[in-house]
Amino acid sequence: MSLSQATVEKIQDYARRYPSAQSAILPALWAVQHEVGYVTSDGMREVAQHLGLPASLVEATSSFYSMYLTRPEGRHDAVMCVNVACALRGAEELFAYCEQRLGIRDGQTTSDGAITLRSTIECLGACGGAPMMQIDHRFEEDLTPERVNAIFERLRTEPAPSPEPPRPAAVPPTPTPAAKAAPKRPAGGSRPREKKADT
Amino acid sequence: MAVATDQVTLQVDGVSVTVPKGTLILDAAKKLGIDIPIFCSHPKMEPVAVCRMCLIEVEKMPKLQPACAIPVAEGMVVRTLTDKVKQYQQGVLEFLLINHPLDCPICDKGGECPLQDQTFQYGPGASRYDFQKAHFDKAVPLSDKIVLDRERCILCWRCTRFTEEISGERELALIKRGVHTIIGTFNDEPAQSVYQGNWTEICPVGALTSRQYRFISRPWDLDRTPSVCPGCAMGCNIQIDSRHNKIGRFQSRENLEVDDGWLCDQGRYSFPYFQRDQEFGSPSIRRDGQLAAVSYPEAVAEAAARLQRAGSSAAGWASPGATNEELFLFQRLFRETLKSPHLDHRQQGIHETDPEDIGLPIADIERCDHVVVLGGQEVIDAAPVLHLRLHKSQRHGVAVHRVDEVKAGLAAVPAEATVVGVLATAARRADAITLQNQLVSKVKGSVRRLIVVRGPNGRGAKDLGILPHLGPGYAVLNGRAGRPRAEWPKAGIRALYIYDASPLQEFGATEAELDWLRSLDTVIVQRFKPSVLDEYAHVVLPGRAFPEKDGTMTSMEGRVQRIATGIDAAHVWDDWRILQAVANAMGAGWPYRTSESIFADLAKAVPAYAAAAPAQGRVLWGER
Numbered sequence: 001m002s003l004s005q006a007t008v009e010k011i012q013d014y015a016r017r018y019p020s021a022q023s024a025i026l027p028a029l030w031a032v033q034h035e036v037g038y039v040t041s042d043g044m045r046e047v048a049q050h051l052g053l054p055a056s057l058v059e060a061t062s063s064f065y066s067m068y069l070t071r072p073e074g075r076h077d078a079v080m081c082v083n084v085a086c087a088l089r090g091a092e093e094l095f096a097y098c099e100q101r102l103g104i105r106d107g108q109t110t111s112d113g114a115i116t117l118r119s120t121i122e123c124l125g126a127c128g129g130a131p132m133m134q135i136d137h138r139f140e141e142d143l144t145p146e147r148v149n150a151i152f153e154r155l156r157t158e159p160a161p162s163p164e165p166p167r168p169a170a171v172p173p174t175p176t177p178a179a180k181a182a183p184k185r186p187a188g189g190s191r192p193r194e195k196k197a198d199t
Numbered sequence: 200m201a202v203a204t205d206q207v208t209l210q211v212d213g214v215s216v217t218v219p220k221g222t223l224i225l226d227a228a229k230k231l232g233i234d235i236p237i238f239c240s241h242p243k244m245e246p247v248a249v250c251r252m253c254l255i256e257v258e259k260m261p262k263l264q265p266a267c268a269i270p271v272a273e274g275m276v277v278r279t280l281t282d283k284v285k286q287y288q289q290g291v292l293e294f295l296l297i298n299h300p301l302d303c304p305i306c307d308k309g310g311e312c313p314l315q316d317q318t319f320q321y322g323p324g325a326s327r328y329d330f331q332k333a334h335f336d337k338a339v340p341l342s343d344k345i346v347l348d349r350e351r352c353i354l355c356w357r358c359t360r361f362t363e364e365i366s367g368e369r370e371l372a373l374i375k376r377g378v379h380t381i382i383g384t385f386n387d388e389p390a391q392s393v394y395q396g397n398w399t400e401i402c403p404v405g406a407l408t409s410r411q412y413r414f415i416s417r418p419w420d421l422d423r424t425p426s427v428c429p430g431c432a433m434g435c436n437i438q439i440d441s442r443h444n445k446i447g448r449f450q451s452r453e454n455l456e457v458d459d460g461w462l463c464d465q466g467r468y469s470f471p472y473f474q475r476d477q478e479f480g481s482p483s484i485r486r487d488g489q490l491a492a493v494s495y496p497e498a499v500a501e502a503a504a505r506l507q508r509a510g511s512s513a514a515g516w517a518s519p520g521a522t523n524e525e526l527f528l529f530q531r532l533f534r535e536t537l538k539s540p541h542l543d544h545r546q547q548g549i550h551e552t553d554p555e556d557i558g559l560p561i562a563d564i565e566r567c568d569h570v571v572v573l574g575g576q577e578v579i580d581a582a583p584v585l586h587l588r589l590h591k592s593q594r595h596g597v598a599v600h601r602v603d604e605v606k607a608g609l610a611a612v613p614a615e616a617t618v619v620g621v622l623a624t625a626a627r628r629a630d631a632i633t634l635q636n637q638l639v640s641k642v643k644g645s646v647r648r649l650i651v652v653r654g655p656n657g658r659g660a661k662d663l664g665i666l667p668h669l670g671p672g673y674a675v676l677n678g679r680a681g682r683p684r685a686e687w688p689k690a691g692i693r694a695l696y697i698y699d700a701s702p703l704q705e706f707g708a709t710e711a712e713l714d715w716l717r718s719l720d721t722v723i724v725q726r727f728k729p730s731v732l733d734e735y736a737h738v739v740l741p742g743r744a745f746p747e748k749d750g751t752m753t754s755m756e757g758r759v760q761r762i763a764t765g766i767d768a769a770h771v772w773d774d775w776r777i778l779q780a781v782a783n784a785m786g787a788g789w790p791y792r793t794s795e796s797i798f799a800d801l802a803k804a805v806p807a808y809a810a811a812a813p814a815q816g817r818v819l820w821g822e823r
Contacts, residue, residue, distance in 0.1 A: 041386040048385075054369035055385035056362075063375045 003046050007035045010049045010090035021051040025061045029068055037160075066120065074109040074116035075160040076153075079134045082119045085127035094131050095119050097145050101152060114156050136161040209275035224266040224277055225253060234287065235279055236317045238295075238403045239355035240267035244364050250295070252317065252357050254287045263287055292322040294715070296334040299404070300350045308405030310418040312475065314353065324538045333378060340392040341383075344464055345407055346397060349381050352406035358382060365461070367590045378589045379402045382406070393583050396467040400451060407447065411468055416442040416794040423810055424765030425452055427752050429473065429520060429745045430466030432652045433561075433582040434754025437462065439470075439765035446470045446746060446766065456562045457758065458590070463583035472702040472728075473744040475768060477727050485737045495740075495772050502696075502738040503784030505535065505721040506537060509694030511521050513721075514541035514687050515666050519600040519654025520701025521774065522750030522762065524797040526656065527804070528789070529698055530671065534664075536782045540681030541692060542667055544660035546653070546707050547685060549627040552661045553673060554807075557757035558647035559620045561585070565592045568644075569616045571608040573623040573631050575601035576731070581624045581651045582755065605634045609641065617644030624651045625684065650737075652755050654704040655745075661751030662805055672805040693722035701729055701745060725777060742774040750775075750794045751811070759811035 003011075010031045014024035028051060032043035041061050047054040062068045069077075080098065081090045095106075098117055102110050109116040126132045129141025140151055208217045213226045223246065228235050238250035248268035255266045258276035263284065266277075278284065296318065303309040305455045322739065335349035347779050359371045359382065370390050374383045384390050398407045420439040428449065430436040435458035438450045449467045453460035482498030483490040493501075506513050517529045526544075533539045543725040564570055577588045582802075593599045600611035612619055619638055623631035628650050638646040652658050664671040667681035682690040688711065695716065697706050708716065708731075716722055724736040727744045747768040753759050775797060779789045791797050802809040 044385070054372075056369055056372035056383075059385050060372035060374055063374045 003032065003043060006037055007031045008046070011047060015051050021053055022057070024051055025053070025058055026065075029058070029062050033068060037072055070193060074113055075156070076155045077114050077118070077134075077136055078115050078155070079118045079121045080125050081121060081126070081130070081132055081134075083123040085123070086130040086132060089130040091131035094143060094145070094148065098148055098152075101145075101148065112156070115152065203385065203398040207271045207275075209271050210279060211277045212279055218271055220270075220510075222271050222351055223253065224257070224264070224269050224271055224275075227271050228266065228277065228279060232532075233279055235266045235356040236321050237267055238313060238353060239357060241357055241360070241401060243620055244357070244360045246742065247356055247360065250353065251291045252288065252295075254291070255284055273339055273649060286323040289323040290445070292318050293326070293328075295353050296322070296326060297328050297611075298350065299353065300332065300337075301347075302351070303405075303413060304688065305414075306348075306351065307401070307408045307413060307415075309350075312405060313403040326768050330650055332741075333736060335381060340389070341407070342392075342395060342412070344410055344468060345390065345395050346410050346413065347382065348406050348408070351404045352382055353404055354380055354382070355403055355494070356493045357401045357403065358407055361394075361398060361401060362392065364594070365397070365590065366392060368392050371398070393464045394461065394587065396464050397451070397461050404632060409468075411471075412448040416440070416447045418621075422765065424746070424763050426470075426746065426762040426765060427655065427754075427760045428462065428466040429655050429703055430463070430469050431582045432657050432755035433457070433466075433518075433584050434655065434756070434760055435462050436465060436751065436760070437466070437583055441746070442767050444767055445476075446474050457754065457756075458584050461587050463585055464508075465583060469703060470746075473746055475744065475747070475766065479741055480739070482741060483739045487817055490733065490736070495777070498738055498740055499777065499780040500784055502723045503781050505723065505737065506569065506694055506696065506781065509539075509692075509721060511535055511539045512541075512691055513537050513539045514543075514681075514684075514690075514692045514695065515539070515665075515696045517542075517544050517660065517698040518685060518700040518704045518706070518746065519544050519657035519660045520704035521656060521660075521698060522681075522700075522745075522794070523656065523659045523663060523753060523759070523801060524750045524794040524807070525698070525700065525774050525778060526660055526665050527542055527797060527801040528712050528775055528782070528791075530664050532696075532778055532782045532787075534670070535583070535622035536785050536787045540667060540676065540679055541687065541690065542665050542681060543684040544654075544657070544665040547686060547709070547788070550628055552628070552650075552666070552669075553626075555756075556628065556648065556652075557658065557755070558648035559622075559649040560756045560758075561588060561649070563647075564588050564615070564620055564622075564649075565597065567592070567597055567618045569598045569600065569618075570599045570620040570622065571611060571622060571638075572599060573605070573608055574627050575603060577627075578622050578651055581653070585622070605630050605637070608634045609637050612638055612642060614642055619644060619646040621646065621648040621698050622779075623648070625653060626653070649756060654701070655754070656752045656753050658757055659751075659759075662753055662757075662807070663801070666820060668789060671801075672807065688715040693719065694723070696723045697725070697732060698742075698774070698778075699726040699730060699732065700742070702730075705730065706732060708732070725774065734813040740777050741771055742777060743768050743771050747771070748773055748794075751798060757807075759808060 011028040014027045015021050018024055028047045029039055034040050036043055044058045044062060045055050048058045069164060080095045099105055102117055104110055104117055106119050124134055126139050126141055131139040131143045132139055205220050206217050207220050211233055214231050216227055216231050225235050235253045237253045246268035248265035253266040254263035256278040257264045267449050274663050291545055303315055337348045337350055339347040341347045359373055360373045363370050370384055370392050371382055374381050422443050424439040425514055426437050426439050428437045436452040436454040438452045440447045440450055449470050451462045453458055481492045482495050483492050484498055484501045516531045517526055517531060533542050589599050602608045619642055621631050631648050635646050635648050667683045670676055699706050722736045723738045724732045725740040725742050727742055731738055745762060746766045749764045751759050751761050777796060779791055783789055
């Protein structure tokens with residue numbers, strides 16, 4: 001299996017942005033993950049080829065970071081923060097509720113392939129909205145069982161998020177129209193935000 | 200004496216020492232004989248300071264500093280023996296051992312393991328850790344040569360840095376992170392490098408071990424013999440480690456001028472070819488179509504009688520894996536005793552040769568500003584350790600051009616070049632000389648060449664005149680030249696003496712040559728292991744493998760190095776003794792008792808070798 005022309009062009013574009021091709025490994029891996037759904041070994045090999053780097057270096061880099069997926073997962077990625085602030089606001093109980101609600105355990109994917117649930121992430125820096133979870137590239141904050149239900153219901157039918165690799169640091173981030181249009185603090189307490197570019 | 204400003208004076212444990220600027224504290228201390236324990240630091244690699252074993256106190260610096268990574272400064276006061284340092288050394292070892300399996304009793308490294316030795320010398324003595332250790336995969340095959348124990352690994356990065364800095368292949372990497380970190384190849388694919396044996400030597404624990412040496416011996420049970428690798432013409436220095444008179448492994452024996460401390464896997468793992476794992480038959484004579492076992496004197500007498508009948512129509516082929524002493528006698532047997540000029544050591548090609556082929560010593564590659572590798576990978580394949588020297592040179596700014604054609608080589612080197620080297624195999628020698636001549640007219644500096652010959656003593660075979668047209672020392676044989684091997688089937692040859700000294704550099708007969716062998720009156724085969732040639736032989740003379748004999752070998756750069764007997768094979772005649780007996784049976788009257796006495800005569804015939812004689816012990820003599 002090889003990557004699509006669009007992804008290859010993206011990778012080549014990243015390679016041109018930095019003085020060293022090594023710097024383009026992270027965004028290139030994101031491009032692979034967005035196309036394939038996870039970082040495959042074929043994908044890493046192709047990244048290495050396009051960047052002119054040894055494949056071992058690409059695997060060393062991708063395996064260092066926890067947000068590159070190493071196997072196929074659900075259409076949507078639901079990661080709940082259970083670090084201190086969220087834990088104090090009931091994240092662990094809420095996570096148990098999520099597991100029960102979806103009928104899966106930490107790290108598993110629902111049988112319809114819609115949602116992968118995880119709690120294996122460190123603080124996402126949204127303690128003000130604790131407890132919170134990251135759905136694909138967006139934050140959902142001030143969670144309650146009711147809000148979790150609503151989110152899961154929505155995800156069951158929603159298609160996978162469109163590939164939206166984080167912008168490399170060399171380019172100043174421009175907010176997406178959706179993020180711009182979103183109210184700062186909607187009435188429901190939800191505050192969708194674009195995920196940060198760094199991993 | 201360097202200029203004062205390039206030197207730095209510091210104190211280590213109260214003793215003053217002056218070293219060049221940029222020296223690491225570790226090396227300054229070493230100069231005083233003060234040993235600072237290390238794991239990750241390696242003299243041939245950039246410091247990384249990941250293992251923390253070398254922490255020492257430096258006055259005016261708030262915390263302990265890694266001696267392997269901090270350069271010296273004027274007036275620096277270093278302390279390596281304080282209670283605080285000792286406490287940290289114990290602490291570091293205690294941490295390193297938390298997840299280390301401590302399976303030393305079944306570990307191949309036990310007895311020569313830096314972790315074991317330094318735990319004994321600097322460690323806490325007992326563990327306070329009574330929780331479950333982290334478990335990883337054990338006995339993971341990294342390739343057909345290496346097995347990796349991930350529990351023993353202390354993540355010093357030496358092997359990954361070797362593949363990055365020394366070989367440049369970057370096959371090994373640190374996968375995952377933190378406590379989950381492991382060493383591995385991309386996608387767990389088998390490692391392809393031909394320098395993997397070096398990983399086992401630099402590994403400071405028993406994580407990377409050779410499959411060939413697995414559970415073979417304890418290091419303290421090994422007999423160690425200095426020798427030279429029998430693989431190729433590079434002349435890498437090795438140590439033959441043997442136990443119970445069997446070869447256990449070949450280890451590197453650092454010679455900065457030749458191998459820089461490294462070996463390739465072809466050489467290192469070649470030893471089973473030289474293992475006397477069974478008896479390889481006694482001398483034999485063909486009677487009624489069958490080989491019949493006889494004594495050495497009988498076989499020698501038969502060989503001599505047959506050769507004498509052939510006289511000057513006898514031809515001799517000697518392997519470029521034989522020693523100089525043997526080749527010298529072989530040459531005398533033909534030129535002096537039989538008066539036959541038909542000598543060769545080559546296979547099919549007829550490659551010319553002259554002393555300028557050794558114009559560029561291996562170590563001088565680093566001192567070139569441009570090196571052209573004519574033939575690219577085929578040169579590396581012929582002498583793999585050459586790649587490590589080229590890679591090192593490249594890292595230090597030498598421009599290395601791997602080209603296939605003379606034209607490309609000429610274009611690659613700019614006119615401003617001052618020191619230029621040309622490397623090529625013997626098959627491309629003519630092209631290499633063309634390129635050299637063209638470069639000489641193009642560049643303002645000097646141009647030298649180094650030809651990679653075949654066999655560990657291919658250069659010696661040329662030096663000593665195992666050639667139809669050149670005598671010892673490249674002496675021209677006006678009108679007395681013989682025919683090269685390729686022409687023997689049509690040259691009226693009646694007897695052929697094949698000295699097949701090494702299983703790695705065999706006679707390698709073609710189909711046509713085998714037909715020719717069948718038609719000959721006499722075929723004499725002197726060899727170590729039974730070979731296909733036995734079937735064609737009228738006399739078979741079993742000799743010794745290279746670890747079983749002593750003598751000298753001349754590497755491709757003209758370096759004469761000694762090999763010593765590491766394996767006892769007293770019941771088999773030494774090869775030079777067989778050659779002498781055959782010649783003496785024809786009345787030669789040679790008096791040699793040892794290989795050294797042959798070398799003395801050899802040095803008279805080839806004056807360049809006199810400088811290499813053990814008594815002078817210098818110039819070409821690489822023996823350390």
